[in-house]
Amino acid sequence: MDILSNLSFGFSHALTLNNLLFCAAGCTIGTLVGLLPGLGPLATISLLLPLTYSLPTDGALIMLAGIYYGAQYGDNVSAITMRMPHASSIIACIDGYEMTLKGKTGLALFTAGISSFIGGTIATIVLASLAPPLSQVALMFGPTEYCALVLLGFLCVSLVTTGSVLDGLSMCLVGVLLGLVGTDVNTGTLRFTMGLPSLYDGIALVSLSLGCFGIAEITKNLDKDRQTSPFRGEIKLIPSWVEFKRIIPSALRGSAAGSLLGLLPGGGPVIAQFAAYAVDKKFSKYRDEIGQGAIEGVAGQAAADEAAARTSFIPLMSIGIPENAVMALMMAAFIINGIKPGPTMIADHPDLFWGLVASMWIGNLFLVVLNVPLVRYWLTVFKIPYSALFPSILFFCCVGTYSVNNSLDDIYTTAVFGVLGYIFFRLSLDPAPLMLGFILGPILEENFRRAMLLSHGSFTTFVEHPISGGILGIVALIFAWQIVSGLVARRRAAKVSSDQPRGTAPSAPTASTYQA
């Protein structure tokens, strides 16, 4: 039970009055900076890291935790109110923004906050009780297993898209192609870079998401006859009991999906949101409403994102590689204090590690009790007329894109994807599957090539490994089931339309079978 004593040790460090004040300050500043479109948690933490240099280690850690949660929440806010996502809030753009269109911004914001707290709490319990056995999971996943897992992820396409499956698939493939731009990891060949140095590292996720979602959305609003901000400025935060009861199951499903996917190093939280959304769309009691502004669509993804970020500490313990750049920056707070990073760091300094876990949990709690109510005051910004609001948003998009690499050329990429995103919108193509393909594509290519290299070009390797064979079996089952249920729906639709008098609904059934 030394983990429990470590955890309580961590809490005792995090819970001093000074540290709580640092946490509150971090949360508030983090939200303010994170609210700006394009400035995600990573940019915010790297901007604000110097604020913590003069603090003692535990104070610095808890302030960073506060900044992290504040920034992530700020991201969710800009995704929900303006459809300006960052990596951690792509899914929040779908139902969260739809909720804003329905005037339920406050509810969506509260749901995002409380669900991420639920996800974080559950994952912390998993972490404290099951870390040693689960640390082996990461080691069981080789290239074949990753390939199978990514294929399972691609099945989510039919669930995250709001249009037909064919359209979703096409956008996903476009996303995969865009993900290939840049230097090939195996050979160093430059692919599709058009000779532009700013594309050598690939297309930045910020440029793609700000362009395809944010800038396209602004132009869409400008095209309307009455140009107004979709967010009306009224905020009702606290959900009714009925609404609250709808949050819980989704948040729990999201936490489970997130806790599992967080165990795998590389891409955990982002994939987890897509997975949680897909699970909800399939199993939730209110699945028909998801995609049109359902509370579940916000709750599941927020919980999954948070849970995955928390359980990603487990591979960190077994391999010593931080899950993402944000975690790496948190680790940097250790290094500044003279602690050597590496696989043994956690074994040598359990107090600091569990202090970090405790700080993250407290940062999350602070966000819910302190910051979620405060957000209504910051959102008064939206009361200014849209003609003044949208140039400001565009400016912050530029600053956000620029600040990732301090490169002005990246803004060109954002502008290009803004135009492309607008064209996609006019062609009624949905950007969410594009993001899914963009994130999963490179993982698939890298691991597929590695697996084939290891097996000397034999496809049987995917079936011979039990885990990848199992996952591929599930993929095949789901695929077969979707085809069968699609056929059944088509037959039923044909029957209904033949029962009805001629000419009542000529093309509607055909359209709905494509969505099955």
Place this chain on the structure above:
Amino acid sequence: MTINRDLAKGLSLIAIALVFGLQARGYSLGTLGRAGPGMFPLVVSALLFLVGLAIVVRTRLVSGGRLEFKARNIALVAAGLLSFVLLSENVNMLVGLVVMVLITSYAASDFKLSRALMLSAVLASVALAMKLGLGLQLPLY
């Protein structure tokens, strides 16, 4: 002139597939056991080509909507962003900011020069605060 949206959709997807597929032919294919940088892009663009083709075929079966396209606003937004980068690179970011705000504001239905100028002054002070207060490396002046 009306354009079938689904037809336009399928054709643009085919175009994207061709752009990537034709470029991918320039990279070495390799073998399955040692895949080159060209193999994966070629397979994916072939798939995209097929999906695009299927969407084109579908327009024969299902009547798609009409393609609506308003070039004015997206052109103004894109022009604003481009001039922001160009001016930031060659003059400085404050000039780029003012020009971007002026160009993009023109897309608003109730455009007023005085309001756009006021907005650029506010944004300029926000940018200054971000540079001096947060230490953001903005080439403002």
